[in-house]
Amino acid sequence: xxxxxxxxxxxxxxxxxxxxxxxxxxxxxxxxxxxxxxxxxxxxxxxxxxxxxxxxxxxxxxxxxxxxxxxxxxxxxxxxxxxxxxxxxxxxxxxxxxxxxxxxxxxxxxxxxxxxxxxxxxxxxxxxxxxxxxxxxxxxxxxxxxxxxxxxxxxxxxxxxxxxxxxxxxxxxxxxxxxxxxxxxxxxxxxxxxxxxxxxxxxxxxxxxxxxxxxxxxxxxxxxxxxxxxxxxxxxxxxxxxxxxxxxxxxxxxxxxxxxxxxxxxxxxxxxxxxxxxxxxxxxxxxxxxxxxxxxxxxxxxxxxxxxxxxxxxxxxxxxxxxxxxxxxxxxxxxxxxxxxxxxxxxxxxxxxxxxxxxxxxxxxxxxxxxxxxxxxxxxxxxxxxxxxxxxxxxxxxxxxxxxxxxx
Amino acid sequence: xxxxxxxxxxxxxxxxxxxxxxxxxxxxxxxxxxxxxxxxxxxxxxxxxxxxxxxxxxxxxxxxxxxxxxxxxxxxxxxxxxxxxxxxxxxxxxxxxxxxxxxxxxxxxxxxxxxxxxxxxxxxxxxxxxxxxxxxxxxxxxxxxxxxxxxxxxxxxxxxxxxxxxxxxxxxxxxxxxxxxxxxxxxxxxxxxxxxxxxxxxxxxxxxxxxxxxxxxxxxxxxxxxxxxxxxxxxxxxxxxxxxxxxxxxxxxxxxxxxxxxxxxxxxxxxxxxxxxxxxxxxxxxxxxxxxxxxxxxxxxxxxxxxxxxxxxxxxxxxxxxxxxxxxxxxxxxxxxxxxxxxxxxxxxxxxxxxxxxxxxxxxxxxxxxxxxxxxxxxxxxxxxxxxxxxxxxxxxxxxxxxxxxxx
Numbered sequence: 001x002x003x004x005x006x007x008x009x010x011x012x013x014x015x016x017x018x019x020x021x022x023x024x025x026x027x028x029x030x031x032x033x034x035x036x037x038x039x040x041x042x043x044x045x046x047x048x049x050x051x052x053x054x055x056x057x058x059x060x061x062x063x064x065x066x067x068x069x070x071x072x073x074x075x076x077x078x079x080x081x082x083x084x085x086x087x088x089x090x091x092x093x094x095x096x097x098x099x100x101x102x103x104x105x106x107x108x109x110x111x112x113x114x115x116x117x118x119x120x121x122x123x124x125x126x127x128x129x130x131x132x133x134x135x136x137x138x139x140x141x142x143x144x145x146x147x148x149x150x151x152x153x154x155x156x157x158x159x160x161x162x163x164x165x166x167x168x169x170x171x172x173x174x175x176x177x178x179x180x181x182x183x184x185x186x187x188x189x190x191x192x193x194x195x196x197x198x199x200x201x202x203x204x205x206x207x208x209x210x211x212x213x214x215x216x217x218x219x220x221x222x223x224x225x226x227x228x229x230x231x232x233x234x235x236x237x238x239x240x241x242x243x244x245x246x247x248x249x250x251x252x253x254x255x256x257x258x259x260x261x262x263x264x265x266x267x268x269x270x271x272x273x274x275x276x277x278x279x280x281x282x283x284x285x286x287x288x289x290x291x292x293x294x295x296x297x298x299x300x301x302x303x304x305x306x307x308x309x310x311x312x313x314x315x316x317x318x319x320x321x322x323x324x325x326x327x328x329x330x331x332x333x334x335x336x337x338x339x340x341x342x343x344x345x346x347x348x349x350x351x352x353x354x355x356x357x358x359x360x361x362x363x364x365x366x367x368x369x370x371x372x373x374x375x376x377x378x379x380x381x382x383x384x385x386x387x388x389x390x391x392x393x394x395x396x397x398x399x400x401x402x403x404x405x406x407x408x
Numbered sequence: 409x410x411x412x413x414x415x416x417x418x419x420x421x422x423x424x425x426x427x428x429x430x431x432x433x434x435x436x437x438x439x440x441x442x443x444x445x446x447x448x449x450x451x452x453x454x455x456x457x458x459x460x461x462x463x464x465x466x467x468x469x470x471x472x473x474x475x476x477x478x479x480x481x482x483x484x485x486x487x488x489x490x491x492x493x494x495x496x497x498x499x500x501x502x503x504x505x506x507x508x509x510x511x512x513x514x515x516x517x518x519x520x521x522x523x524x525x526x527x528x529x530x531x532x533x534x535x536x537x538x539x540x541x542x543x544x545x546x547x548x549x550x551x552x553x554x555x556x557x558x559x560x561x562x563x564x565x566x567x568x569x570x571x572x573x574x575x576x577x578x579x580x581x582x583x584x585x586x587x588x589x590x591x592x593x594x595x596x597x598x599x600x601x602x603x604x605x606x607x608x609x610x611x612x613x614x615x616x617x618x619x620x621x622x623x624x625x626x627x628x629x630x631x632x633x634x635x636x637x638x639x640x641x642x643x644x645x646x647x648x649x650x651x652x653x654x655x656x657x658x659x660x661x662x663x664x665x666x667x668x669x670x671x672x673x674x675x676x677x678x679x680x681x682x683x684x685x686x687x688x689x690x691x692x693x694x695x696x697x698x699x700x701x702x703x704x705x706x707x708x709x710x711x712x713x714x715x716x717x718x719x720x721x722x723x724x725x726x727x728x729x730x731x732x733x734x735x736x737x738x739x740x741x742x743x744x745x746x747x748x749x750x751x752x753x754x755x756x757x758x759x760x761x762x763x764x765x766x767x768x769x770x771x772x773x774x775x776x777x778x779x780x781x782x783x784x785x786x787x788x789x790x791x792x793x794x795x796x797x798x799x800x801x802x803x804x805x806x807x808x809x810x811x812x813x814x815x816x
Contacts, residue, residue, distance in 0.1 A: 054735060054738040054739045055737075055738040055739070055740075055742070055745040055747065056734050056735060056737065056738030056739075056747060057738070083731070085734075085735070086730075086734045086735075086765060088763065088764035088765050089764065090765075120731065121729070121732065121734065121735060122730060122731035122765065184718065185718055226716075226717040226718060227715070227716070227717065228717065228718045228735060228736065228739070229735070229738075229739040230735065231734070231735050307635070308635070308636055309634040309635065309636065309717070309803075309807070309811070310592065310634060310636045310811055313807075313808050313811035313812045314811065316812050317812035317813065319812070321528075321529075321530075322494075322530060323491070323493060323528065323529020323530035324529070324593075324636070326464050326493075326529065327464060327493075327529060327593065327637070327638065327639050328636065329463075330462040330463040330464030330465070330637075330639060331461075331462045331463070331636070331637035332463075334463070337463040339463065352494070355496065356496035356497065357494060357495065357496050357530065395717075395808065396808060396812075397805055397809070399717070399721075399808075400721050400724065400803065400804060400805050400807075400808060401805070403718055404721045404722070404724050404725035404727070404804075405725065
């Protein structure tokens with residue numbers, strides 16, 4: 001059960017001019033399931049991307065990264081049910097074969113196709129099943145297929161993640177629609193599992209890439225479910241340029257800032273949706289680390305708390321066992337950590353102040369916060385002015401169940 | 409259920425000349441439970457120690473560290489059921505009051521007493537209960553109480569950890585007896601939860617400390633259950649000097665090397681016992697990382713695998729989902745990791761060779777290894793000559809159960 005996350009409503013997902021999508025069934029893992037997504041980009045679109053930093057990145061990531069440097073992207077091909085990771089040279093050949101098949105049907109160069117895969121690692125990708133499903137996908141390309149696409153990319157997700165954000169740039173209506181998938185193996189490092197965001201705004205390629213990176217930092221790069229960075233993470237931002245606005249060419253312009261604000265809203269929603277639907281999650285946790293000397297040390301403390309199995313199981317149990325939070329801060333490895341300056345809060349309830357147990361803390365107050373489905377853990381370091389927020393979920397029986405039983 | 413770990417047998421735990429022990433019941437957490445241990449060291453004993461590096465170290469750790477520099481240690485006082493951590497100035501006063509009470513009954517200076525606490529974090533230490541139990545403990549001091557002491561220091565441990573190792577130094581019989589406790593919040597950093605090892609050998613204080621540090625590195629500092637470093641870790645090595653051997657004054661001497669070998673045997677047994685009894689553990693896992701450029705990078709890869717919830721749940725499920733091991737190696741953060749040089753084995757079964765899936769790997773072979781209760785994951789990095797082994801356990805429903813229900 002996802003935490004306070006509603007399923008998207010098809011009618012609320014707005015088409016983006018210049019983008020058509022289709023889903024098809026290749027029967028990769030389960031017969032009959034829609035497990036292939038084809039996204040067509042109108043000529044003239046620009047594409048920005050960030051990919052996993054996992055050194056063992058999957059074959060499709062290698063091919064997508066390469067193809068993006070060769071040609072203007074015209075198609076994205078995504079399959080769920082098989083990650084085509086840990087598959088060696090055969091995996092590279094499989095990803096290339098899929099791109100070639102799309103290129104033939106779409107009448108473009110193979111390097112204009114970016115492939116993406118998600119699912120189990122280490123199994124050969126069934127290329128024939130995917131290419132067999134392609135004609136059906138081409139025949140069904142439509143602008144209003146975001147809802148179906150959001151469902152077709154799911155693996156252990158229990159709920160689809162999709163949203164539209166609209167803004168006005170100098171009176172010109174701009175649409176951003178995005179989808180994402182992910183539930184486990186989530187600790188994105190420059191990217192998430194898979195996310196695709198498109199806009200009809202006109203934005204120069206360089207600015208588009210910068211915007212994506214800025215936005216990732218405060219969304220997909222600020223979440224963790226289990227600390228495991230996937231081999232297949234990718235986030236793609238497409239600008240079709242069909243809205244009629246003057247192309248955004250400067251990051252410091254008012255238009256760029258307005259667009260980034262809308263992009264942040266969308267990417268943060270999708271990133272948080274992944275945490276809310278984290279494997280076995282029963283609670284959504286914000287970890288605010290404040291008064292750090294720099295962002296790195298804020299992240300280090302936040303992720304140490306977010307990855308602690310003891311903190312996560314205490315959150316699951318609604319147990320105000322705050323000693324575990326204290327221990328995690330203490331082992332986070334910050335040099336010269338001055339305990340006498342540290343304060344820790346559960347929502348508004350102070351548990352530690354000046355390194356001492358807060359005088360007015362009571363078990364009842366702690367219990368009340370811990371029983372909520374959304375909890376903020378706030379740590380003040382007393383070392384500077386920088387703050388960073390990371391989002392995570394708790395750690396339940398169901399996390400073990402899902403990950404012990406997945407694949408078998 | 410601990411993994412292939414038998415309970416110690418009282419008669420096999422040999423007394424150490426110069427050491428007497430007693431347990432008593434202070435009713436700290438449960439009425440009637442033996443939860444206090446008093447250890448008396450004969451005059452002339454030397455004591456070496458390593459303590460947690462958690463910045464939020466507990467009050468007794470601060471006091472023990474300080475007292476050790478003031479006086480020759482004559483008593484160790486250990487309580488279970490309350491960690492006296494996160495307790496601020498009141499916690500320091502409580503630990504000092506306990507030392508003072510021991511000093512009065514034992515007719516020594518309070519700084520000759522080292523206090524240790526283990527249990528729940530953040531609760532006031534019930535000093536009166538402990539001091540009330542002390543006269544009973546003093547009256548029961550005996551040389552053959554190691555078995556009772558090993559039980560009295562337990563918290564979530566399901567089985568006591570204790571062993572005796574004997575050796576001969578120039579024809580002189582030497583005895584080492586040690587006990588340890590620990591099951592969760594285990595990722596020791598220069599120390600473990602709590603371990604006490606005593607020998608009757610004569611060893612100079614400086615050499616004793618060096619020996620302890622060398623031995624820790626390949627025992628307590630090479631294990632992890634959940635990556636959480638406790639606030640209360642401590643390991644104490646006592647040499648009473650009553651065996652009659654010529655005092656060991658040189659680390660490079662034959663006698664020092666023989667002693668270290670015996671100490672390693674004992675400390676590695678106790679450290680592995682903690683993993684075998686890891687919270688919810690059903691499997692004992694050795695992670696051998698070989699061909700590293702230095703020990704740090706070997707540890708980095710080994711601990712990334714050992715802390716991955718996805719690897720640990722796959723081990724629990726006996727699922728040869730080796731892609732999760734691959735993904736963990738890939739995200740371990742080693743600079744310039746060359747995939748084409750990497751090989752990964754489950755016991756003798758090669759799963760990845762030269763960065764490619766092993767040609768002769770079959771699901772059946774992987775399944776066979778993963779079904780065992782003891783598994784070695786071997787990673788060859790192809791970067792150098794250094795190797796490092798880390799021990800851990802799997803991640804089961806019971807880990808969540810124990811940590812969600814402990815304390816409440």
